[in-house]
Amino acid sequence: MLAKQLSIFLENKKGRFTEVAKILGEAGINMTAFTVSENSDFGILRLIVSDTEKAIAVLREQLYGVSVTDVVCLRCPNQPGSLGKAMDILTKNGIFVEYMYAFSQGDTANVIIRPDNLEKCVTVLTENKLELLAASDLYKL
Amino acid sequence: MMWNEMIESMSREEMRKLQSARLKHIVEHAYHNTPFYRKKMQEMDVTPADIQSIDDIVKLPFTVKQDLRDNYPFGLMATPMSEIVRLHASSGTTGKPIVVGYTRKDLSMWSEVVARCLTAYGASKNDIVQISYGYGLFTGGLGAHAGVEAIGGTVIPISSGNTEKQIQLMHDFGANILCCTPSYALYLAETIHASDIPLEEFKLRIGVFGAEPWTDNMRKELEEKLNIKAYDIYGLTEICGPGVGGECACQNGTHLWEDHFFPEIVDPATLQPVAPGEPGELVFTTLTKEGMPMLRYRTRDLTSLNYEKCACGRTAVRMNRILGRSDDMLIIRGVNVFPSQVESVLLEMPEFEPHYFIVVDRVNNTDTFQVQVELRPAYYSDEMNKVLALKKKIAARMQSVIGLQPDIKIVEPRSIERSMGKAKHVQDNRKLV
Numbered sequence: 001m002l003a004k005q006l007s008i009f010l011e012n013k014k015g016r017f018t019e020v021a022k023i024l025g026e027a028g029i030n031m032t033a034f035t036v037s038e039n040s041d042f043g044i045l046r047l048i049v050s051d052t053e054k055a056i057a058v059l060r061e062q063l064y065g066v067s068v069t070d071v072v073c074l075r076c077p078n079q080p081g082s083l084g085k086a087m088d089i090l091t092k093n094g095i096f097v098e099y100m101y102a103f104s105q106g107d108t109a110n111v112i113i114r115p116d117n118l119e120k121c122v123t124v125l126t127e128n129k130l131e132l133l134a135a136s137d138l139y140k141l
Numbered sequence: 142m143m144w145n146e147m148i149e150s151m152s153r154e155e156m157r158k159l160q161s162a163r164l165k166h167i168v169e170h171a172y173h174n175t176p177f178y179r180k181k182m183q184e185m186d187v188t189p190a191d192i193q194s195i196d197d198i199v200k201l202p203f204t205v206k207q208d209l210r211d212n213y214p215f216g217l218m219a220t221p222m223s224e225i226v227r228l229h230a231s232s233g234t235t236g237k238p239i240v241v242g243y244t245r246k247d248l249s250m251w252s253e254v255v256a257r258c259l260t261a262y263g264a265s266k267n268d269i270v271q272i273s274y275g276y277g278l279f280t281g282g283l284g285a286h287a288g289v290e291a292i293g294g295t296v297i298p299i300s301s302g303n304t305e306k307q308i309q310l311m312h313d314f315g316a317n318i319l320c321c322t323p324s325y326a327l328y329l330a331e332t333i334h335a336s337d338i339p340l341e342e343f344k345l346r347i348g349v350f351g352a353e354p355w356t357d358n359m360r361k362e363l364e365e366k367l368n369i370k371a372y373d374i375y376g377l378t379e380i381c382g383p384g385v386g387g388e389c390a391c392q393n394g395t396h397l398w399e400d401h402f403f404p405e406i407v408d409p410a411t412l413q414p415v416a417p418g419e420p421g422e423l424v425f426t427t428l429t430k431e432g433m434p435m436l437r438y439r440t441r442d443l444t445s446l447n448y449e450k451c452a453c454g455r456t457a458v459r460m461n462r463i464l465g466r467s468d469d470m471l472i473i474r475g476v477n478v479f480p481s482q483v484e485s486v487l488l489e490m491p492e493f494e495p496h497y498f499i500v501v502d503r504v505n506n507t508d509t510f511q512v513q514v515e516l517r518p519a520y521y522s523d524e525m526n527k528v529l530a531l532k533k534k535i536a537a538r539m540q541s542v543i544g545l546q547p548d549i550k551i552v553e554p555r556s557i558e559r560s561m562g563k564a565k566h567v568q569d570n571r572k573l574v
Contacts, residue, residue, distance in 0.1 A: 007523035009516070011553050037525045041550050044525055063555045065521040098524060114523065 001122050002070040003135040004052040005112070008045040009065035012038065020045065020059070027058045032141045033112060035101035046101070048073075048112065050139050071114050072121050073133040078109040086130055090115070093124045110141070144260035144292070145253070148400050149455045153448065156456065160403055161194040163428035168192045168201070171434045174219040177212055178202075178436060195403065198426060203412065203437045209239040209379065217433050218242050225432050230278040231378040238278075241378055242432040248287065250429055251381050254398045255288020255374075258387025261396065261453070262347050262372045264318055266293030269344075271311055273321035273329075274352065275301040280382025281352055285320045285374075288384060294318070301325065304332050315344040320374075323355040323363065327495060328559045330366035345369050351376060351383055354442075354463040354481055358488030360392075362495060375460065379438055380425050386460055391452050394459025401429050404458060405437070406446055409467040420445040422467050423460070441468045471569065473501055474508045476545040480566045483512055483547075486538050492520045492531050496557040499547075502570040512539065512547040515554055 010016040017036075024031065030050040037044045049055045052068070059066050076082040083102075090097065095115050102111040110133060115121040125132060143149045151159070169189040171178040181202040182188065191200055209217060218225060225242040243251065264270070270289045274281030282300055289296045297314055299307060301321070307329060311319070319326065326348055333340060345367055351374035363371045375395050376383035386397035397404050406421040407414055415421040423440045443466065447459040465479030472478070480499060487493050494515040502509045514535065522528055532549045540546040558565070 005523065007521065009521050009528070009551075009553060011556075039525065039529070042528070044523060044528070046523055063553070065516060065518065065554045067521040067523055069523040 001072065001126075001132045001134065002118060003048060003073050003112075003133075003138050005069045005071045005114070006047045006049060006052065006055055006059070007067045007069060008047065008059060010043045010045055012041050012043060016043075017045065019062075020064070023058055023062055024049065024055060027054060029055050029058075032138060033101065033103050033110070035099075035112075037099070046099075048138060052139075069114060070118055071112050072118065072125070073135075073138045074111040074113060074125060075131040075133045076109055076111065078104045078107050083109070083111065086111070086125070089124060089128050089130070090121065093120065095121050095124065105141070110138070142260050142263070142265075143455065144257040148398075149257060149396070149457055151400075151456055153456060156399065157195055159400055160428060163400070164195050164198060164403065164426065165189070165192055167426070167428055167430070167434050168436070170431065171219055171436060175217060175434070177208065177217055178434075198403065198405065198437065199414065201426070201436050203424070203439055204435055205439050206239060206379070206441075209241075210237050213237045214240045215242065219434050220244055220432055227283075228278075229280045229283075229378060229382065231280075239379065241280075241381075243381075243430075244432040247381070247430050247432045250401060251284060251384060252287035252291040254381070254401060255284060255384035256291040257398060258372075258374050258384055259288055259292050259294070259318075259349070261387055261389040261455075262318075262349060262370070263390060264289075264292060264294060264347060268317045268347075269295040269297065269314055270318040270320060271297040271299055271307070271314075271316040273299055273301055273307055273319060273325065274383070280376065280378050281320075281322075284376070284382035284384060285349070304329065308333055308336060308338070311345065312338055312343055317344050318347045318349060319345055319367075319369070320349040322352045323350040323359055323371075324353060324559075326350055326363055326367070326371075327359070330363065331559075334366065340368060343367075347372065349374050349387075354465065356462065356481055356485050356488060358485055359495065362488055377440055377442075379435055380427060380440075381430065385425070389451060389453040389455060393451065394447055394461055396451065396455050396457040397446075397460055399458055401427065403428055404446060404460070406444070407439075409439075409441075409443070418445055418447065420461075420464060441466045443467055443470075471499070471501060471567065473510045473545055476543065478510070478543055478545060482543050483539065483566075486535065486542050487514065490535060490538065492517060493535060494557075496559065497566060498557050499567045500570065501567070508571065510545060510547045511550055513550045513552045513557060515552055515557055518554070 032048040034047045098114045100113045172189050224244045226245050227243040230238040230240045272285050276282030348369045348371040360371045372388040373395050374383045374387045376385040386395040403426045405424040409422040423442045425438050427435045443464040445461045498513040500511040536549045
């Protein structure tokens with residue numbers, strides 16, 4: 001139920017993200033989702049890709065600082081109130097979300113969650129009959 | 142083991158007698174053969190007759206790097222050019238290079254002092270020595286080379302650069318000893334660890350590192366990463382090149398070969414000798430060099446001297462670690478900052494690579510002090526807060542060591558230049574009128 005997310009350290013310089021996108025593109029790796037967290041001198045690009053191992057290899061070869069983190073992917077209906085319901089469950093069970101990001105496709109929405117307690121997050125969401133996307137399915141999107 | 146036990150373990154009293162006799166001789170030689178020294182001494186109303194013992198050295202004028210530039214190329218030679226058998230030069234970052242000339246006797250003295258250093262590190266004729274200092278005008282390569290030949294070791298004269306080949310030959314030839322700058326040694330170590338050759342297949346046991354100041358933390362890192370004992374070799378082109386001094390197995394100070402190079406420590410501001418053991422600027426007088434004698438040459442290296450007999454049996458004076466240079470010392474917002482302090486903080490923090498780059502500027506009449514550093518691979522994170530916490534941690538540590546908090550900039554892996562020779566660590570953009 002857990003998916004691998006890449007985090008890439010990028011200096012705030014022109015063209016850094018372009019370069020990452022090119023490197024992945026040339027290696028035939030597709031990006032499923034990404035988000036950037038930034039401050040005045042650097043950013044952290046968080047990415048879900050079609051081939052995690054290969055992406056790590058090509059990025060490290062180009063000397064990028066890359067780390068890998070397990071995340072949870074929640075799938076819910078793309079309609080008002082559905083995310084609120086899921087978040088409410090997490091909060092009531094004492095799960096803290098470090099960060100999250102989402103993308104929608106027609107009727108469904110996919111939410112990538114990095115909780116402080118992965119195992120508990122998965123258990124709680126499953127017990128409450130919420131749908132979690134398998135890593136293999138996520139990578140194909 | 143000592144190469145020249147009689148000299149290296151001579152009593153202090155005997156050493157002073159030898160130094161006194163040699164000083165008298167070299168001052169006469171310089172006075173009569175180099176117009177530059179004669180003029181300077183005459184201006185101070187000093188003649189060779191005023192120099193009767195080593196204590197009289199304080200009567201002599203100082204010499205500085207600019208004097209070598211002003212007398213470019215051969216103005217400071219004290220013998221006819223027909224007696225000079227070798228020239229070396231150091232690339233000045235500004236203006237003309239400085240040039241030094243050696244007679245045949247000077248070269249044999251030079252190989253003798255390097256042989257003393259090598260023997261003190263535990264090297265012998267059984268060793269295979271890879272010399273990765275640059276060969277050519279730079280004194281490092283040929284200086285170390287002659288010393289290894291003097292003790293009968295096997296020289297691999299590979300010179301600097303071409304890191305892959307360095308590692309291949311070090312491995313295939315079974316080099317026991319590596320001579321290079323400490324920053325290049327770190328780079329070699331990193332490259333070896335990144336290669337697919339296991340460290341156990343190398344036979345290195347001793348590192349001979351010099352040509353730039355380094356710290357005990359750096360020693361520790363080099364010893365661990367290369368599985369060697371790492372020793373300092375000290376020298377400067379103006380005095381003769383590497384071999385002015387070297388450490389012994391005790392690793393507790395660099396023995397200076399003071400029968401050839403007489404050291405003094407002076408206050409860089411007043412030029413007066415400091416109290417024994419106190420830090421200040423190191424000044425050398427060459428006591429035997431014929432080709433280009435140096436009288437009271439100001440090295441700009443800041444250090445202190447220890448005259449106690451060493452546990453190794455040597456009586457030769459020991460120089461403590463170089464604290465910095467009196468001329469690359471940065472004064473930032475009134476605080477004296479030595480790049481070596483920045484380095485020492487990096488070396489004690491496993492989260493950061495040992496490489497750094499300092500940028501100093503002046504914005505709205507206030508100095509800015511930026512230190513660029515790289516995280517080690519294991520410390521990259523998906524969480525902004527973790528990276529920011531590391532930034533805060535190192536800034537606080539630097540504040541406590543330097544007395545000034547730098548603006549830490551974490552840069553991408555390998556974006557700080559790894560040098561082949563002397564690392565360039567500072568960029569000062571201030572325009573101070």
